Amino acid sequence: MNSSWELIRDYMRNINFIRHMYKILTGFAGFMYDYKRFLAYGGWQENMNDIERRNYQQVYCYHRLEKSLSFKERNPNSGWRDVYELLNLLNIAKQSNSIGYHDKASKQILEKFIALPENINLEQSQSIKKELEKFDFNSNDIHGAMEYNLSHFKKGKLEQPEDFFLTRYSLREFQDKTVGDEIIHRAIRLAMKTPSVCNRQAWHIYHTSDKEVKNSVLRYQNGNRHFGENIPNLLVITTDLKAFFSATERYQHWIDGGLLSMSLMYAFHALGMATCALNWSQSPKNDKLLRKIVNIKPDHTIIMLLAVGYPDENNKVCLSARRPFEEIYSTLENR
Ligand SMILES: Cc1cc2nc3c(=O)[nH]c(=O)nc-3n(C[C@H](O)[C@H](O)[C@H](O)COP(=O)(O)O)c2cc1C
Structure with missing residues (x-):
């Protein structure tokens, strides 16, 4: 006869x-969902008549030229492929009457590139110069490369970095007061300095302080029980799948979106605002349901949500102690 212990063990x-089968199957469904989104919205389609897709391609190319312009010792043969690709994209923009920010940036960088001492007298530079004269627009911003000295660099040095980094906590309860657009926009502008692959900046942030909209979003998020109702401002942080061109970039939107998310939390912290990240580790079903009720564009992948609010005078937070340093650090060595 089986002992009760054996019965429990079998059960x-x-x-x-x-449970394990459920996880494996839902995991497969999740991967398939991501793959379908990659097929439907990924930038691999190279449709340069789609302005957004074209703009990502332009940033990709003109950033490579910016890099070339920034090297102390540059290879004089480098960059020409990007030059011709940018010229082609500028012509597409002109033909479709859709000149925008990135066309102006492209033109300025091309002008700087062909004006380099090692390029200026080349025949190809002369013909590119003539080609560029066809485009009668200029950028108001400065693009290319710039001098950047040590005193400029050191402006970012904090006397006591611990005061900044170790005072950020996830707050889940806030003052009953909405954070104004001025602060929200400022934090986003600060966070936009986040690095991204080839400077593509594929981010898009959706913001609401409308209780009804916020609650309808939070209904599909599974980590806001007991505090979601009183969150004053909610951001949905997304990245645009269109910005990623190749299969090797299949996870890049999560990475770039994650980096922006962290910068945003630090930006709010620097402005005296409290935040709590809210995961969007969601089932395909909930991801689709959310997209039915709010205006998130189909090519935007939801990275996470962010609750924002004013901290109270006295707050209670989780300690969330960090793991022992040795558990997360090793010296990298050859095998
Ligand atoms: C991507 C991400 C998703 C998170 N999702 C939730 C969530 O759904 N609900 C919640 O209460 N906290 C959430 N958190 C907050 C974490 O629990 C918290 O960051 C962690 O415990 C460390 O604490 P600290 O932020 O106070 O340092 C999330 C954090 C991250 C980075």
Whole structure:
């Protein structure tokens, strides 16, 4: 006869088997969902008549020229492929009457590139110069490369970095007061200095302080029980799949979006605002349901949500102690 311990053990084995199968199958469904989104919205389609897709391609190319312009010792043969690609994209923009920010940036960088001492007298530079004269627009911003000295660099040095980094906590309860657009926009502008792959900046942030909209979004998020109702401002942080061109970039939107998310939290912290990240580790079903009720563009992948509010005078937070340093650090060595 089986002992009760054996019965419990068999029962647990069966339950675990079902749980594990469930995870494997839902994991597969999740990967398929991501793959379908990559097929439907990824930048691999190279449709340069789509302005957004073209703009990502332009940033990709003109950033490579910016890099070339910034090297102390540059290879004089480098960059020409990007030059011709940018010229082609400028012509597409002109033909479709859709000149925008990135066309102006492209033109300015091309002008700087062909004006380099090693390029200026080349025949190809002369013909590119003539080609560029066809485009009668200029950028108001400065693009290319710039001098950047040590005193400029050191402006970012904090006397006590611990005061900044170790005072950020996730707050889940806030003052009953909405954060104004001025602060929200400022934090976003600060966070936009986040680095991104080839400077593509594929981010898009949706913001609401409308209780009804906020609650309808939070209904599909599973980490806001007990505090979601009183969140004053909610951001949905997304990245645009269109910005990523190749299969090797299949995870880049999560990475670039994650980096922006952290910068945003630090930007709010620097402005005296409290935040709590809210995961969007969601099932395909909930991701689709959310897209039915709010205006998130289909090519925008939701990275996470962010609750923002004014901290109270006295708050209670989770300690969330950090793991021992040795657990997360090793010296990298050859095998
Ligand atoms: C991507 C991400 C998703 C998170 N999702 C939730 C969430 O759904 N609900 C919640 O209460 N906290 C959430 N958190 C907050 C974490 O629990 C918190 O950052 C962690 O415990 C460390 O604490 P600290 O932020 O106070 O340092 C999330 C954090 C991150 C980075």
